Amino acid sequence: MSLDLVANVVVSGVLTGLVYGLMALGLSVIFGVMRLVNFAHGEMMAIAMYAAVVLFAAFGLDPFLAMPAVAASFFALGYVLQRGLINPFIARPEHSQFMLLVAAAMILVNALLMIFGPDARNVQTDYQLESIAIGKLLIDKARLYAAGAALLAAAALFGFFRFTLTGKAIRACADNNLGARVVGLNLRHLYALTFGLGSACVAIAGCAMAVLVEVTPSLGPGYTLLAFVIVIVGGLGSMPGALLGGVLIGVSEALAGLWIAPSAKSMFSFGLLILVLILRPQGLMGKRP
Amino acid sequence: MSRARVLLSLLLLLLLVFPAFSGPYALSVATLILYFAYTGQAWNVMMGFAGQLSLGHSLFAGLGAYAAGALFFHFGIGPWAGVWLAMAICALAGVLIGFLAFRFGISGVYFALLTIAFAEFTRVGFDHIDWLGGPGGMFLKVAQRDQVDLLHFRGPPVMYYYAMLLLAAGALAVCSWLLRSKTGYYWQAIRENEEAAQALGINTFRYKLAAVAISSAMTAISGVFFAFYYNNLFPEQIFNISRSIEIILGPVIGGVGTLFGPVLGAALLTLLAEGITELMQALGWEIPGAKQVFYGFTLLVVVMFLPNGIWPYVAKKLRL
Numbered sequence: 001m002s003l004d005l006v007a008n009v010v011v012s013g014v015l016t017g018l019v020y021g022l023m024a025l026g027l028s029v030i031f032g033v034m035r036l037v038n039f040a041h042g043e044m045m046a047i048a049m050y051a052a053v054v055l056f057a058a059f060g061l062d063p064f065l066a067m068p069a070v071a072a073s074f075f076a077l078g079y080v081l082q083r084g085l086i087n088p089f090i091a092r093p094e095h096s097q098f099m100l101l102v103a104a105a106m107i108l109v110n111a112l113l114m115i116f117g118p119d120a121r122n123v124q125t126d127y128q129l130e131s132i133a134i135g136k137l138l139i140d141k142a143r144l145y146a147a148g149a150a151l152l153a154a155a156a157l158f159g160f161f162r163f164t165l166t167g168k169a170i171r172a173c174a175d176n177n178l179g180a181r182v183v184g185l186n187l188r189h190l191y192a193l194t195f196g197l198g199s200a201c202v203a204i205a206g207c208a209m210a211v212l213v214e215v216t217p218s219l220g221p222g223y224t225l226l227a228f229v230i231v232i233v234g235g236l237g238s239m240p241g242a243l244l245g246g247v248l249i250g251v252s253e254a255l256a257g258l259w260i261a262p263s264a265k266s267m268f269s270f271g272l273l274i275l276v277l278i279l280r281p282q283g284l285m286g287k288r289p
Numbered sequence: 290m291s292r293a294r295v296l297l298s299l300l301l302l303l304l305l306v307f308p309a310f311s312g313p314y315a316l317s318v319a320t321l322i323l324y325f326a327y328t329g330q331a332w333n334v335m336m337g338f339a340g341q342l343s344l345g346h347s348l349f350a351g352l353g354a355y356a357a358g359a360l361f362f363h364f365g366i367g368p369w370a371g372v373w374l375a376m377a378i379c380a381l382a383g384v385l386i387g388f389l390a391f392r393f394g395i396s397g398v399y400f401a402l403l404t405i406a407f408a409e410f411t412r413v414g415f416d417h418i419d420w421l422g423g424p425g426g427m428f429l430k431v432a433q434r435d436q437v438d439l440l441h442f443r444g445p446p447v448m449y450y451y452a453m454l455l456l457a458a459g460a461l462a463v464c465s466w467l468l469r470s471k472t473g474y475y476w477q478a479i480r481e482n483e484e485a486a487q488a489l490g491i492n493t494f495r496y497k498l499a500a501v502a503i504s505s506a507m508t509a510i511s512g513v514f515f516a517f518y519y520n521n522l523f524p525e526q527i528f529n530i531s532r533s534i535e536i537i538l539g540p541v542i543g544g545v546g547t548l549f550g551p552v553l554g555a556a557l558l559t560l561l562a563e564g565i566t567e568l569m570q571a572l573g574w575e576i577p578g579a580k581q582v583f584y585g586f587t588l589l590v591v592v593m594f595l596p597n598g599i600w601p602y603v604a605k606k607l608r609l
Contacts, residue, residue: 103592
């Protein structure tokens with residue numbers, strides 16, 4: 001096996017991994033702030049992918065140009081969903097939260113199935129078949145754009161949390177819940193805002209992913225599991241960890257597909273997850289709880 | 290005799306004579322209800338009693354099914370030997386997971402995700418074991434269905450019904466005994482406040498492991514039943530996370546930690562699912578996914594308005 005091939009596979013794994021990372025970033029932010037595991041995360045991702053597909057089919061809108069609109073509507077949707085449905089569950093035991101989100105996931109995935117049917121759909125743009133050659137490396141243009149969009153979105157989120165007052169307030173909720181309440185932060189609003197931001201991450205990741213793979217309703221549960229693996233490997237609640245985890249899983253999946261068997265690639269990720277949970281349960285970049 | 294015992298005896302009596310009056314469809318639905326009641330009860334030991342949330346119970350159902358199934362498929366050994374092997378393998382797997390998790394202080398959400406990870410890891414792994422049929426599945430030989438062959442657990446549907454009734458009733462009795470035993474009280478102490486339990490001198494590590502071992506061994510039996518009732522096993526199905534969700538829906542909807550919650554939850558959910566299917570057929574709707582959407586909405590409403598499950602509410606109404 002030539003080194004060029006391996007290098008190509010690794011690069012493509014890194015680029016896909018960045019999109020995975022953005023998706024997982026949404027999960028991580030939500031968990032970090034309100035200690036809620038979003039078991040409907042992958043289903044939301046599938047909906048974002050369908051949004052991109054539908055906008056492309058109806059208006060010929062390129063998924064990358066559709067990103068702001070999809071992200072904005074996901075933000076609003078996430079805000080309302082948290083405020084109306086999920087907020088009463090924040091203080092409830094984990095199995096209760098799990099059940100709520102599983103029910104939500106079941107509704108979302110099957111609503112997609114009802115509306116769009118089981119057939120795969122895709123987006124066809126001219127740049128999907130093009131690639132950029134750097135020496136012997138061949139990089140898919142679509143993958144490069146997708147990774148770029150994911151990086152930009154992640155950078156914007158980092159900036160928001162670091163430099164804006166609202167972002168700092170949300171971090172305060174995550175760091176010290178009681179303290180945040182004492183100083184008079186509006187937790188309900190901030191939690192809903194966080195869920196909205198997490199959903200917006202998923203929206204952008206979904207639009208980017210729609211360019212790379214075929215879209216079917218059954219993608220949802222797989223992406224939920226993938227997002228769990230990534231955030232735990234990177235560190236639940238850690239933002240750089242989610243991106244790092246995404247890249248790691250992207251590369252390991254690509255290499256496992258190349259060296260072992262494409263069907264074994266998720267076994268590789270779950271094996272990595274088990275190792276990380278046992279040896280370093282806080283994840284690679286997480287803080288000790 | 291208390292009201293509860295009278296009602297329970299009546300229910301048992303009703304279930305004992307049920308096959309005499311029911312058609313084959315009703316019998317298969319009743320078997321399914323008992324199957325979920327039993328498996329839910331097994332899960333409840335770990336989560337409801339000891340407070341350890343497992344979202345990967347399909348692992349134990351699948352390992353149990355494959356252990357007894359492979360013994361029958363390759364060596365012609367019936368489930369009476371296979372069930373012991375299945376229980377041993379599952380208890381061992383449960384203890385291994387529990388040991389790793391509890392030794393390294395993994396709890397709560399992390400523990401739940403670890404159980405999912407093990408189940409998924411095993412699912413993909415079994416896809417690559419050719420000896421067990423791989424992704425193409427393993428098919429057990431189906432003998433004459435109208436003859437009862439107890440030795441190989443082969444027979445008409447009514448035999449499976451009574452076997453499942455025995456298991457479900459037995460599990461209810463065992464769990465009721467467990468809950469009132471010393472171990473049961475230790476489990477509840479751990480569930481409510483693990484640190485306090487430890488401070489009182491309870492070896493929480495050992496008792497949590499015991500809960501996992503018992504729960505996984507019980508789930509193994511349901512896996513063995515599954516293998517010999519349906520006669521085909523696919524890793525993609527039996528280890529799937531949706532299977533784990535199916536197992537825990539009953540107890541969560543019925544009432545986590547209660548004895549009768551898993552039974553009530555299994556009955557309501559199975560009847561609901563079958564009812565929706567019937568209704569859609571009667572209306573001539575054939576939209577894929579519509580059934581699950583309706584089912585999902587029902588679950589949503591129940592978890593929102595009855596956070597402790599339906600059974601505590603019903604028990605109050607029945608003054609039990």
